[in-house]
Amino acid sequence: xxxEEWFLTGPERGNPSSRIPTWSRGNLAEPLVHGDSYFxxxxxxxxxxxxxxxxxxxDWRGDPDELLRPDGPTVAELFSAAARRGVIVKxxxxxxxxxxxxxxxxxxxxxxxxxxxxxxxxxLDQRVRRGxxxxxxxxxxxxxxxxxxxxxxxxGIDLCHSRRDTAAHDGDPQAVRMSPHYGDHxxxxxxxxxxxxxxxxxxxxxxxxxxxxxxxxxxxxxxxWIRDLASGADLHADTLPDPLxxxxxxxxxxxxxxxxxPDLSLDRGYPFAPDGxxxxxxxxxxxxxxxRRLIYLEDQYLWSTEVAALFADALRDNPDLHLVAVVxxxxxxxxxxxxxxxxxxxxxxxxxxQRAGGERVHVFDVENHAGDPVYVHAKVCVTDDVWASIGxxxxxxxxxxxxxxxxxxxxxxxxxxxxxxxxRLWREHLDRADGDDADLVDxxxxxxAITASAQRLxxxxxxxxxxxRPPGRLRPHKPEQLGLLTKAxxxxxxxxxxxxxxxxxxARRANTW
Numbered sequence: 001x002x003x004e005e006w007f008l009t010g011p012e013r014g015n016p017s018s019r020i021p022t023w024s025r026g027n028l029a030e031p032l033v034h035g036d037s038y039f040x041x042x043x044x045x046x047x048x049x050x051x052x053x054x055x056x057x058x059d060w061r062g063d064p065d066e067l068l069r070p071d072g073p074t075v076a077e078l079f080s081a082a083a084r085r086g087v088i089v090k091x092x093x094x095x096x097x098x099x100x101x102x103x104x105x106x107x108x109x110x111x112x113x114x115x116x117x118x119x120x121x122x123x124l125d126q127r128v129r130r131g132x133x134x135x136x137x138x139x140x141x142x143x144x145x146x147x148x149x150x151x152x153x154x155x156g157i158d159l160c161h162s163r164r165d166t167a168a169h170d171g172d173p174q175a176v177r178m179s180p181h182y183g184d185h186x187x188x189x190x191x192x193x194x195x196x197x198x199x200x201x202x203x204x205x206x207x208x209x210x211x212x213x214x215x216x217x218x219x220x221x222x223x224x225w226i227r228d229l230a231s232g233a234d235l236h237a238d239t240l241p242d243p244l245x246x247x248x249x250x251x252x253x254x255x256x257x258x259x260x261x262p263d264l265s266l267d268r269g270y271p272f273a274p275d276g277x278x279x280x281x282x283x284x285x286x287x288x289x290x291x292r293r294l295i296y297l298e299d300q301y302l303w304s305t306e307v308a309a310l311f312a313d314a315l316r317d318n319p320d321l322h323l324v325a326v327v328x329x330x331x332x333x334x335x336x337x338x339x340x341x342x343x344x345x346x347x348x349x350x351x352x353x354q355r356a357g358g359e360r361v362h363v364f365d366v367e368n369h370a371g372d373p374v375y376v377h378a379k380v381c382v383t384d385d386v387w388a389s390i391g392x393x394x395x396x397x398x399x400x401x402x403x404x405x406x407x408x409x410x411x412x413x414x415x416x417x418x419x420x421x422x423x424r425l426w427r428e429h430l431d432r433a434d435g436d437d438a439d440l441v442d443x444x445x446x447x448x449a450i451t452a453s454a455q456r457l458x459x460x461x462x463x464x465x466x467x468x469r470p471p472g473r474l475r476p477h478k479p480e481q482l483g484l485l486t487k488a489x490x491x492x493x494x495x496x497x498x499x500x501x502x503x504x505x506x507a508r509r510a511n512t513w
Contacts (some may be wrong), residue, residue, distance in 0.1 A: 006290065006387045006411055007256045008283050014513075015277040018209065020202055023256040026249025027197030029410045031390060031421050033428070035163035035172065038153065038192040039068040045141050045151050046078050051086025054142035054241065055079065055120075056207040058092045058406075060135045060392075062111040063160040066174055075159045076111055080118035088241055089120030092210055094134035095218055109233070111159075121238055124228070125210070126218040127270075129262040129402055129502050136259075136406040137192075137392045140204050142244055150247040152203040154408055155192035155390045156300075156379045162188050163377075167428055169368040169473075178375065179334035187374040189366060191298070191425075193390045193408055199255040201246035206257065206406060209272040211237055252413045258283040260393060260405035262502030275504055280393045280407050281400035281513035287387040287409070288314050293443040294385070296422050297325040298378040303345035303396035303499050306511065308352035315357035322360045322447050323353060326429070327477060329365035329373040340482055340490035341498045345396070347479050348491075362447065364454050364474040366429060371461070374473070379407070380425070387411060388418035400513065402502030426450065431471035450474065 003023060010022045032038040049055060057079075064076035073081070083089040093112060112122030125134055137158055143149045157163050162176040162185075171185030178186050195203070217235055218228060228235060263276035270276070288295065291314050302308075302325055315321055331342035354361045366374040381389045391407020393399040410417050423437045426446070430453050440446045453472040460470050482490065501508055 003254050003411060006287055008286060012282060013279045015273050017274055018272045020205055020257060023254055024198040025254045027199045027253040027255045028251025029253045030194040032192045032194055034166055035157050035190055036166045038157050039164055041194055043068050043078060046082055049082050049087045052144060053087050055082050055087050055089045056140040058136045058138045059159050060094050061158045061160040062093055064111040064114050066160055076114035079115045083118040083120035089115055091122035092125045093122060095124040095126035123217055123234055123237055127213055127215055131500060132262060132403045135392050135403045138406055140207055144244055147247040150200045152195045152200045153192055154406055156377055156392055157190045157192045162186055169374045178332045179330050181330040181373055182375055183372060187368050187372055189374050189376045189378055191378045191380055191390050197250045198246040202257045211240060215268050253417060254411045256409045258407040258409055260400060262402050263504040278401060278513040280405055283409055285310055287383045291321055291383045292318050293320060295323045296382040298376055298380040299327060299395045300377050301394040301396045302327050303349050305348050305352050306397055307395050308349035312352050312356035323357055324362045326364050326376055328376045340486050341494035343480055343482055344487055344490045345494045345499055362451055363477040365477045366473050382418050382422045385419035388421050397499045397501055402500050429474050
């Protein structure tokens, strides 16, 4: 495999101000499907840290009381215990909007206070574009005297409520508020990546670049600054320990760390990305243009005509190419003003793809065995069973240009990683046992199997759920329809508020990433 055919080269990354490696070889990547699996691994690895080891993390939301196992510890207990043992614990949480707007300002603040009381340091970071967020979900664990034990976790799973679900999709007992469609304990589908080898050094650098940004943590809101000052919030980052050498090679995987940072050049700019960074968008673009048989997506949103155009072009250029996408049945919000912009964004994107690919575009949503919809929060892409990406980035313009994001693309010299990831996800969605996937390997037979399974389940529901429930959890996705008057206001609201553009003006004009 020629890595340069799939991964971005150094110039193609488009951000010479960062020292992040173009890619690294010799890694071991393991997908952790569902929050309970990720949290269990995180507890095991964190409890093994000793005095002088490093624990660095970034997150969009962190709930200090979230149980990482049914009997604990909580997030705050796990990280605080590490700090008390002498582990160097440093964290960056998005400062967030107010709780009364259904965000997580207080939760993020309280997690930081708990860890700080134990001797760690967690900062609330609002060095973002106006209306944006820090959306990266990263934990890096380093052992200065045993680098072969270094490990990092990156992907779509926050350290917060609703994330600790299992393959049964009964939901996390500790739930966030969502659309009533998902009930009191929303079933939640998500994926995180466990990484060992030299790529841990690249992820460590990603944390360090943000931590050492000299700009004020919250210069955009004087009121927020006054509130932080009055509450005694930590507004200054202490010095990090010196960087460590990369861990030794340990596996067959080449990994490319892809990121999004917005353009802040008219304000103050990131020293490590003066014009922003859009390597997530560029990495997807290069890989999707190579697709010939099958693109598989799991995504929370799948918005934006600009993103959809990439898939549409691939479908038009390759008549044998199929696009399979798994999305939530309903948005996570249900308000009269918030729901329509969410619906119109996806409707536009799917329309672009379907006009290009027709019956080669297959969109599904997921339910558990009780018939309750499962919220798909995963951000996964598998292209031709060769290139795979797991990250925090959604398939929309916001994630590709406006918020901070972090994704890892994986190539496998044995040819197994991307294929095995897709088959593992499809076996779950189709209620298949391990190894029962012979008809899912070839693209044509796989498409036939997945569409037939979804249609059988949909027919069973349409017939009144009479008789045994057919195996499988996928159903054809049927978008809710909006009237013309609703679309008239929802579309500009979607473009301006929900899916803003963080590119430099020259890139917007040229419609490039």
